[in-house]
């Protein structure tokens with residue numbers, strides 16, 4: 001923890017020091033993170049000085065195109081893509097996934113099989129289920145293992161067949177926090193001839209993604225979960241996406257990635273996206289990293305993962321002495337590297353919303369509910385209308401904040417129990 005420049009990090013995020021209604025503790029990070037000043041500045045600068053549509057010859061349209069190109073280049077560095085042509089930027093992960101699923105549907109026929117997991121967010125389940133309904137595809141559900149909290153290779157192997165066309169799986173769960181072994185799961189799926197579509201929305205803020213090493217075909221993430229603006233990014237392997245015919249206007253470009261980017265892009269948000277990626281690179285540089293932007297991003301993750309893991313363990317340990325509280329995810333300190341810092345729990349006899357409402361009133365921001373991890377709550381037998389209490393750490397949180405949060409959890413649970421006794 002000692003090497004992490006926490007004060008410098010916090011100084012870059014104006015929202016962290018807002019104290020109009022007392023201090024705020026942001027633990028709602030899996031739902032959306034705060035942004036550095038540089039991100040807001042880049043959005044504002046773009047709107048105020050280079051606001052134009054694309055494709056012309058005058059100064060502002062040329063500048064706007066540069067903003068778009070820079071965002072694609074930044075995301076290629078962030079994801080380790082072989083080319084900027086593989087980066088598709090859109091409204092959010094859900095919209096991109098619905099669009100790509102429809103495009104892929106054009107290559108599928110009745111009786112083809114697809115695999116979705118019981119560990120994914122609905123945005124990587126519903127689009128495929130509805131595609132299957134439209135086309136007469138066979139859907140196979142891949143459960144996660146309730147001991148390891150991960151999707152196991154044997155379970156995937158058991159579902160693959162020569163008719164499997166696609167496997168949709170997540171990198172890290174937005175409820176349990178566990179990280180899947182995407183590389184080995186992908187290798188299995190590819191041996192069977194299936195395409196692999198990876199939801200990295202919850203992994204992206206917490207670890208370096210290397211799409212080439214993973215060898216998947218698609219990977220999606222959302223910038224607002226990693227300190228950027230509200231937008232989504234899809235990476236598609238060049239040979240795979242180049243063979244696809246998306247739904248699009250006849251007269252719009254057939255080039256890559258424009259073929260998949262419908263209508264006028266969110267140009268100002270792309271300016272913010274580049275600033276978010278540069279924020280990681282700057283953090284890496286501040287932690288002693290050098291070299292290319294990607295190398296500096298890698299350094300940023302190296303130091304932030306170590307820092308986050310310490311906070312995660314502080315949180316897990318601090319929750320473990322509460323009677324009737326069950327953490328729904330990995331709690332073994334030896335396996336801390338196999339999870340992101342999102343910790344969800346339930347408490348016997350107390351609705352998650354009751355706990356969360358009281359903590360929210362104390363300016364501790366966190367969520368209750370199923371959080372769209374619809375399949376997970378069903379597999380675990382948790383009533384979806386109740387769900388869990390979810391505490392989601394980001395690298396700008398502190399040990400003091402986790403300490404205060406733990407005190408609050410203890411106090412609120414004791415208070416509710418006392419009121420009922």
Ligand SMILES: Cc1ncc(COP(=O)(O)O)c(C=O)c1O
Nearest residue numbers: 092093094121123174201202222
């Ligand atoms: C794991 C996961 N996948 C997908 C999504 C949906 O992302 P978006 O809001 O960009 O559509 C979320 C949002 O919380 C998520 O946590």
